[in-house]
Amino acid sequence: MTQAPDTAARRLVETLVMNGVDRVFCVPGESYLAVLDALADVRDRIQVVTCRHEAGAANMAEAYGKLTGRPGVCMVTRGPGATHASIGVHTAHQDSTPMILFVGQIALTDRGRGAFQEVDYREVFGGLAKWATEIESPERTVEVVERAFATALQGRMGPVVVALPEDLLHAQGGPAPVKPVVPARAGLDxxxxxxxxxxxxxxxxxxxxxxxxxxxxxxxxxxxxxxxxxxxxxxxxxxxxxxxxxxxxxxxxxxxxxxxxxxxxxxxxxxxxxxxxxxxxxxxxxxxxxxxxxxxxxxxxxxxxxxxxxxxxxxxxxxxxxxxxxxxxxxxxxxxxxxxxxxxxxxxxxxxxxSTPVDVTGAVNMSECMAHLAQALPAEAVVTNGAGNFAAWLHRFYRHRACRTQLAPTSGAMGYGYPAAVAAKSVHPDREVVCIAGDGDFMMTAQEMATAAQHGLGVVVVVVDNGTYGTIRMHQETHYPGAPRVIATDLRNPDFVKYAEAFGAFAVRCETTADFPAALDAARTAAREQARPALVHLITSAEDIAPGRTISGLRSK
CATH class of the missing domain: 3.40.50.1220 (TPP-binding domain)
Known part of the structure; x- marks a missing residue:
């Protein structure tokens, strides 16, 4: 079905173009097919990055907003698509990041009937977003989208959620956008x-x-x-x-x-x-x-x-x-x-x-590895991470030397780091991007390695594998001491090298501190020269649960 040039879907996309949006992170869905069709006509101006999970797409949009200062745009389908994406909205809210999540919605005429995948997005996202709304009049599409940009950017920045009723997307879209949104900014008296x-x-x-x-x-x-x-x-x-x-x-x-x-x-x-x-x-x-x-x-x-x-x-x-x-x-x-x-x-x-490296008990000293990372990477390299005890080593021993080189969730969201790295490499293909991820953290969004491979994005990920949910294990040992009481924190991981190679990525296993520089260099070289994702599987000891802390030391207290 060919759309008329002035439908609400096309007005929405025109407004994105007017406001300088250069990429959209999405998982496609039938509820917003009309918008996808409109994006096909502007693919020379807006790149559509197809992701493998809505959480990955939303995290990428959040990272884009954090890295550029402009709203990251994510599009997902209704119901489970939206709820999967809610993690990115929560992070954007906690981290004060400009972001707009467009959610496909049931037809306006079916609202309140308990239709397939029906969700009241104002209610669901009302406490997570700065503003959650639904387009109820197609003639006001540009008005609503422009307000979304202004809301995301003004005051304390944050996320906006806009629901798109399927039937309204095909209706007449009203006036076209005239100028980009220029956010109001307050100065000091x-x-x-x-x-x-x-x-x-x-x-x-x-x-x-x-x-x-x-x-x-x-x-x-x-x-x-x-x-x-x-x-x-x-x-x-x-x-x-x-x-x-x-x-x-x-x-x-x-x-x-x-x-x-x-x-x-x-x-x-x-x-x-x-x-x-x-x-x-x-x-x-x-x-x-x-x-x-x-x-x-x-x-x-x-x-x-x-x-x-x-x-x-x-x-x-x-x-x-x-x-x-x-x-x-x-x-x-x-x-x-x-x-x-x-x-x-x-x-x-x-x-x-x-921030000087400390002694550890295992064969891999994460403090020395992170200090080496800081020495090896150029100042403008972007370093990302999700959540977990592994991140404590990165934050303490890696030294940032340039603005906009850290993508990390103040929300404490696991699974953030790898999608963030994919987004960063998409925005800055000329800069090195390295994700430091825990084994549990990485597996929450590891499928986005397919996104990196599909789009030719040379992202390097160092998977820090200690076989446990480290932060929770540390708290278990602290508050409920005794090895038999450890529960629900042990992890059985895949062979991460084989996992990465299945996507066509470069991968190498590393088991000692001395081997880390060469492993990192090989991964960086593959990512840079072959434009493909790369992975370093770094085996660490759960005994070294955090900088200056060991499991045996926690048990002895």
Missing amino acids: PAFVDQVRERLGRAERPLLVLGGSGWTTEAAAAIGDWAEKIGLPVALSFRRKDILSNDRPNYAGDLGLGCNPKLTARAKAADLILAIGARLGENPTQGYTLLDRARTAETLVHIHPGAEELGRVWTPSLSATADNSLAAHALSVLDPGRAWHEEAKAAHADYQAF
Whole structure:
């Protein structure tokens, strides 16, 4: 069936083109065939990346939004397609990532009948997304999609879900789009900037904390140069280690899981915390123990693009609603009249000591492997991960040196890393992309290796295989000690080398620290020169359950 040129489906795709969308991550479905047909006419402008599972597609769209600052677009079918994709929406919400999920929907005329795969998407996604809606009038298609872009990008960025009733997609689509959406961005009041300068001038132990999304490379460099010039120690929020180069002489480390005790002590002792973009939620504040509400009323200057985040947990001394990058540029010209170079030097020395490789019991030392990874990869390489104890080694011992080089879920979502790497390689085919994945983590979205192979994307994945769900095993050993009580955490894994080779990927097994550099180099070479995915199967010991922790040590406590 040939569509008329002005159907709602075509208006939707025209709006995507108008707003600079260059790729859509999807699992095709009959409920939005009309949109797929419209995409066929713009394949020279929008690449359709066909995925093998809706969770993979949604994670790819989230990673695209995190990497580019533009909404990642995902399309899935109704019912199970949408619920599979909900993990990506949750991550986008937790991570403040711009994303739009388009969901095929039953015909509007069948709503409320319990039709095949019928779901009320406003109800299901209402608490996960910034806005969940359904197109109910085809003439308003462009209006709704434009609002989706504005909502995803303005204030605290986040995901939007738009349901597409099947029958309306074939109807007249109303007016065509006229111009792309330009999101409104708030700047800092000059009077507020003066107050910050005055507070800095009185501070003896200040700490700059950067986090959140929407950072431009230029703004990150500006605030980084300013902080370095005046010797202001800077910490980065959980899984935001790429905002500034970790090699800067005033970099104090990241406020994440397994945080450096000396950094937590520094934050607790700070008489001024200038936080830009960071929500200061559970993980950055070490389970809400890092800060004290009485002290923050005197010491916390909090800047965030979402007004609802200011005063949500911590009473600030000063607060302002502003775009992270605009705020950074405004503050980067301040002269506080003093400097803290000795504080900065000490903070960076503490970070360097904490990120120096440690001893382990097994044949593979993950701290040395991750330190080697940092030395081997170029500064602009993108490194991704999902969730699990394996990620603690990456975050602690890998040093990011460029902005927009880390894709990791603050939501703690397993299975995120590999789809994120596929998306990153799709966006930047000229950059190296390496995923560090746990064995349990990788298997949740390992089927997306087929997507990488189909699209010729040379993604490297290092599968850290210790045969267990490490984080849960660690908590079992801690809270319910005794080997017989371990339950539901042991994993029986496939031969990952054979698994990868079945997709036409390069794969190599590695069982010692000494063999890792050669294995990594072989995988990188295959990915780069042959444009095909590559896998390093890294066998590690479950005994080395986390940096500085062993299973036997946990049992002895």
